[in-house]
Amino acid sequence: MKLRMWVGRPIHAFLSAILLMPSLVWCDLAPIVAHKDPIEVDANLSLAALIQMTLEKYPDTYWLNALEEEAGAIKQRSESWLAGPPKLGLAYQGASSGTLHYADAVLQAPIWNFGQRDAEQVLAQQSRKSAGLQKDLIQLRIAGLVRDALWDMALSNIRYDQALSEYQISERLVQKIKKLFELGELPRADLLLVKSESLSKRSKLTQAEAEVMHARRRYQSITQSTKIPGKFTEQLAPLTEIEQSHPALLAINGLVARKQAEIEAIRQTGSGQTQLTLGVNSDRGDFRSNDTESVVVAIDIPFGGSAHLAPKIAKAHVQLNKLIARRELLRRELEQAHHEAEHSLQVNRVELATAEEIKQLAERHMKMTELSLSAGEIDLIDYLKIQSRTEHAVSNAKQRSVTLQRDIAFYNQSVGVLP
Numbered sequence: 001m002k003l004r005m006w007v008g009r010p011i012h013a014f015l016s017a018i019l020l021m022p023s024l025v026w027c028d029l030a031p032i033v034a035h036k037d038p039i040e041v042d043a044n045l046s047l048a049a050l051i052q053m054t055l056e057k058y059p060d061t062y063w064l065n066a067l068e069e070e071a072g073a074i075k076q077r078s079e080s081w082l083a084g085p086p087k088l089g090l091a092y093q094g095a096s097s098g099t100l101h102y103a104d105a106v107l108q109a110p111i112w113n114f115g116q117r118d119a120e121q122v123l124a125q126q127s128r129k130s131a132g133l134q135k136d137l138i139q140l141r142i143a144g145l146v147r148d149a150l151w152d153m154a155l156s157n158i159r160y161d162q163a164l165s166e167y168q169i170s171e172r173l174v175q176k177i178k179k180l181f182e183l184g185e186l187p188r189a190d191l192l193l194v195k196s197e198s199l200s201k202r203s204k205l206t207q208a209e210a211e212v213m214h215a216r217r218r219y220q221s222i223t224q225s226t227k228i229p230g231k232f233t234e235q236l237a238p239l240t241e242i243e244q245s246h247p248a249l250l251a252i253n254g255l256v257a258r259k260q261a262e263i264e265a266i267r268q269t270g271s272g273q274t275q276l277t278l279g280v281n282s283d284r285g286d287f288r289s290n291d292t293e294s295v296v297v298a299i300d301i302p303f304g305g306s307a308h309l310a311p312k313i314a315k316a317h318v319q320l321n322k323l324i325a326r327r328e329l330l331r332r333e334l335e336q337a338h339h340e341a342e343h344s345l346q347v348n349r350v351e352l353a354t355a356e357e358i359k360q361l362a363e364r365h366m367k368m369t370e371l372s373l374s375a376g377e378i379d380l381i382d383y384l385k386i387q388s389r390t391e392h393a394v395s396n397a398k399q400r401s402v403t404l405q406r407d408i409a410f411y412n413q414s415v416g417v418l419p
Contacts, residue, residue, distance in 0.1 A: 037216035039153070043230035047150075047419040050229055051143045057224045060138045067134060071127035078120035083273045084110035106279035106296065116268035123261040130254035137251035142222075144413045149219040150232050151406035156211040158402055162395040163201070163208040170198040190380055197384055236345075236408050237417040242334045246416035249334070252327045259320045266312050271305025334414070341414040345407040352400040355393070362393035 055061070089106040177194045180186040220226060242249070279296035369386045372378045412419075 037213050037220060038226055039216050039219070040227050041230050042227040045227055045229045047146070047229050047232045047234075050223065050225070050227075050232075051139065051146055051419065053225065054142050054146055054223045055139050058138070058142055064131070064135050064138060067131035068128070071124060071131050074120070074127050075124035078117060078124045082109055083112045083116065086110070089279075103282040104279060104296075106277060109276045109278075110273035111276050113268055113270050113274060116265070116270075119261070119265040119268040123258070123265045126254070126258040126261040130251075130258040133247070133251040133254035136247045140247045140413075140416060140418060143418055145222050147232075147406075147409045147413055149215070149222050150228060151402070151409060153212070153215040153219055153228070154402050154406070155399060156208070156215040158398050159395070160205070160208040160212045162391065162398070163205040166391055167198070167201040167205045170194065170201045174198045193381060193384075232409075232419075233405050234409050234412055234419060237412045237415050239415040239417065242331070242338050242415060246334060248330060248416065249327070252323065252330055256320065256323050256327065259316065259323055263313060263316045263320065266309070266316060269309065270302070271309070272302035274302070275300040338411075338414045341407065341411040345404075345411050348400060348404045348407050352397075352404050355397040355400040359393045359397040362390040366390040 087108040089104070089108065091102075091104040091106075093102040174191075174194050177186060177191050181188060181191045219228070244250075277296065277298040277300070279298075281292075281294040281296060283292040283294075366386060369378065369383060373383050
C-alpha cells in the first residue's frame with residue numbers, strides 16, 4: 001500500500017523532516033556493551049615520539065641491550081695486551097734429609113698471533129655496528145605495528161560514527177512513527193518495519209563498537225599507552241624502489257659483515273696461542289753445595305693445527321651462507337611488499353575518486369527521493385532502501401579517504417621510511 005493512499009501530505013512532510021536530519025550526530029552515547037578501553041588524544045604527541053616511546057618499552061630491548069653488551073665485551077678483549085688469561089705456576093721440592101730444596105715460579109702468558117688482535121678489533125667494530133643496525137630494524141618494525149594500529153582505530157571509528165548516526169536516526173524515526181500509529185494515522189506494519197530497521201541498525205552499531213574496542217586494546221597492547229597523536233597522517237616518501245639504505249637490508253648486511261669478521265678472527269687464531277713463559281728457579285743444597293738461582297725464558301709456538309681449526313671455520317661458513325641466503329629472500333620479500341603497497345595506493349586513489357562520485361550521485365538521488373516522499377509518491381520501505389544506499393555511499397567515501405592516508409603510511413613503511 002502506498003503511503004499517500006491513507007495519509008495526508010502534511011504527515012509526509014513531517015516524516016521527511018525526521019528522516020533527513022543530519023546523518024553525523026555526535027553525542028555521549030553510553031556503550032551498548034559494558035566494556036570500554038579509553039583512548040586520549042594528545043595534540044603534543046608526534047608519531048615519531050610515539051614510536052620511540054614504544055621502542056623503549058618493547059620486549060626486544062632486552063636482547064638489543066644484550067647485543068650492545070656483547071659488542072662491548074668483544075671490544076674489551078681486543079684491547080687487552082694478552083690473547084688470554086695468564087697462568088702462574090709454583091713448585092717446591094724438598095729432599096727427605098731436609099738439606100735439599102728446589103723452588104720454581106713460572107708465569108705463562110698467551111700472546112697475540114700476528115694479525116690476530118687486529119682481526120679481533122674489526123670484529124668488535126662490526127659487532128657494535130650490527131647491534132645499532134638491529135635496533136634500527138626493530139624501530140622500523142615497531143613503526144609498522146604502530147601505523148597499522150593507529151589506522152585500524154581510525155577506520156573502526158569511522159564505521160562506528162556512521163553506525164551510530166544511522167541508529168540515532170532510526171530511533172528518532174521509531175518514536176515519531178509510534179506517535180503517528182497511536183494517533184491512528186499510520187498502520188502497525190509501518191511501525192513494525194521501522195522497529196525492525198532500528199534493531200538492525202542497533203546490531204550494526206554493537207558490532208562497530210566491538211571493533212573500536214578491539215582496535216583500541218590492540219593499540220594499547222602494542223604501545224603500552226592510552227594516548228594517541230593528534231595528527232598521524234604522513235607525506236608520501238619520494239622513493240620508487242627498495243634501496244640499499246633500507247633498514248632491513250642494512251641490518252642483514254651488518255650481520256653478514258659481523259660473521260665475516262668472526263671467521264677472520266677464528267682464522268687468525270691459527271694452531272693456537274703462542275705462550276711466553278717467564279720463571280725463576282731456586283736450588284738450595286747442603287753445606288757442601290753452592291746455592292743457585294736461575295731465570296727461565298721460554299716460548300711455545302703451536303703449529304700444524306689446521307685440521308683442528310677447519311671444523312670451526314666450516315661451521316662459521318655455514319652460518320654465513322645462511323645469512324646470505326636470508327638476505328636474498330629478504331630482498332625479494334621487500335620488493336614484493338613494495339609492489340603490493342604501491343599497487344594498493346594506486347587502486348585506492350582510483351577507488352576514492354569513484355566513491356566520491358557515487359556519493360554525490362546518491363545524495364542527489366536522496367534529495368529527489370525526499371521530494372517524492374513529501375509528495376506521497378513512494379512508500380516508506382522504498383525510501384528506507386534508498387536512504388540505506390545513500391548512507392553506504394557516504395560511509396564508503398569516508399572510509400576510502402582514510403584508507404588512502406593509511407596506504408601512504410604503509411607505502412612509507414614498505415620503503416623503510418620512518419615518520
